[in-house]
Amino acid sequence: MQVDVHPMGIEVQKFVSATSGRGIKREVARLRSRFKNCKIIFSMDRLDYTKGIPERLYTFEHFLETHPEWHEKVVFILKIAPSRTKVGQYRVLKQEIDELVGRINGKYGTPEWVPISYFYRSLPFQTIIAFYLAADVALLTSMRDGMNLIAKEFVASRVDGKGVLILSEMAGAARELGEALVVNSNNKEEVAEALNEALRMPEEEQKLRNEEMQKRLSHYDVFHWGSGFIRSVLKTKRLQEELNMKKLSEKIREELKNSYKAADKRLLLLDYDGTLVPFADKPERAKPDKELLDLFRALSEPPENTVVIISGRDKETLERWFGDTGVCLVAEHGVWLREEEGEWKEIELLKEDWKEKIIPILDLFVDRAPGSFIEEKSFSLVWHYRKVDPELGELRAKELTDQLIDLTACTELQVMKGNKVVEVKDGRVNKGIAASHWLTKGFGFILAVGDDLTDEDMFKVLPEDAYSVKIGFTPSKARFYLGSPKEVRALLDEMEMVEVYK
Known part of the structure; x- marks a missing residue:
């Protein structure tokens, strides 16, 4: 909308x-x-x-x-x-x-x-x-x-x-x-x-x-x-037509599954929140269900497949939820990386002393927006406002984003406004850099799925023939769109069935 x-x-x-x-x-x-x-x-x-x-x-x-x-x-x-x-x-x-x-x-x-x-x-x-x-x-x-x-x-x-x-x-x-x-x-x-x-x-x-x-x-x-009103209506109509052209239609789904079936090496890069599960008012409530965990086990079982969950979550949560499913994990938008069953590695040596300057500002906005809270990760800070009154939440989010951008100018920190969150992290790491760890390994089929601004870094580094999918109909560098996590799950189920009947 x-x-x-x-x-x-x-x-x-x-x-x-x-x-x-x-x-x-x-x-x-x-x-x-x-x-x-x-x-x-x-x-x-x-x-x-x-x-x-x-x-x-x-x-x-x-x-x-x-x-x-x-x-x-x-x-x-x-x-x-x-x-x-x-x-x-x-x-x-x-x-x-x-x-x-x-x-x-x-x-x-x-x-x-x-x-x-x-x-x-x-x-x-x-x-x-x-x-x-x-x-x-x-x-x-x-x-x-x-x-x-x-x-x-x-x-x-x-x-x-x-x-x-x-x-x-x-x-x-x-x-x-x-x-x-x-x-x-x-x-x-x-x-x-x-x-x-x-x-x-x-x-x-x-x-x-x-x-x-x-x-x-x-x-x-x-x-x-x-004239401005008419221009906006026409622009919206053109955008709708463009998005409809990029929607993952039945024809494109069949092409995708055929490409998946034919490839001898396959890479799946999957965001989690908002992509595989809907957002929850509290992050800990968006746990994966049994069906999703079983799906990951099934998709990661074939030796041809490499499945990567590339998320903004902390590594402890990802380990607890997905550690035994056979998937690779990327935490905090690219700070930490773990192969199928290996040890966690820090992609870039980062500092966290910058947090002491940012936390007091986030605390102030927690007071100014009842229902908001701070999530502290190893190398990032996130202000959540999903439970705040919508109008007040957006107002405070804009104020906070502007203030943080001014504060972090001329530093290596990056401020990102996501889906009901404002995040501060080290700008030297992102999902694109993390995805590049696998992209050099000669995969014949690549599928990348994500829903927000952080996933655009991943979409940017993909080869032209990769299947990149954005969740939600907003402008994106992704080639295709799907409407919801439910549709993503359905697509992955279909791909898993391709493997069964191969």
């Missing part, structure tokens, strides 16, 4: 052109004259629970309570577009808003000043533009939201560079409009202080903020959004 983000843009030029339209200046002057001597806070939404309109009114009330200096100097224009008028709950919501507006105006209003000017109707485009231009502050504090294009429209319309946008952090546009005053809509104290800041903001700062946002909106407008 591939997920991409395409924040929807607006037709910026439409709003820029509208500001010089016939009657706009006159309408803006009329609004400012109507609310003379008052700063204008403008808010526009459709009637909906997600928009947080009652909460916005409570916030404005709190602002008037805590900032009496703004009495008779500010007016809140609340424009609401009717929505779902036949739904009872929406009628109740409107009644609540009506009552709140009436109560606040009654509490703070004077014969000369009405704090809230309330419109419950749809307005024509030209009138909306006039409101955008007349406003000193746009207050858009939804509780839940999609993009909130009103925020973009307000900024695009301000050709004079003035005006301050206060925007809920729950709006998608907040990710693009970082120069706005982004607030937590649930915190009325925070929003009230943002209102005070916005009303006092110098024009020079307003213009600097709006200029940056307008540049961004002009570049990523609705046309850029549309």
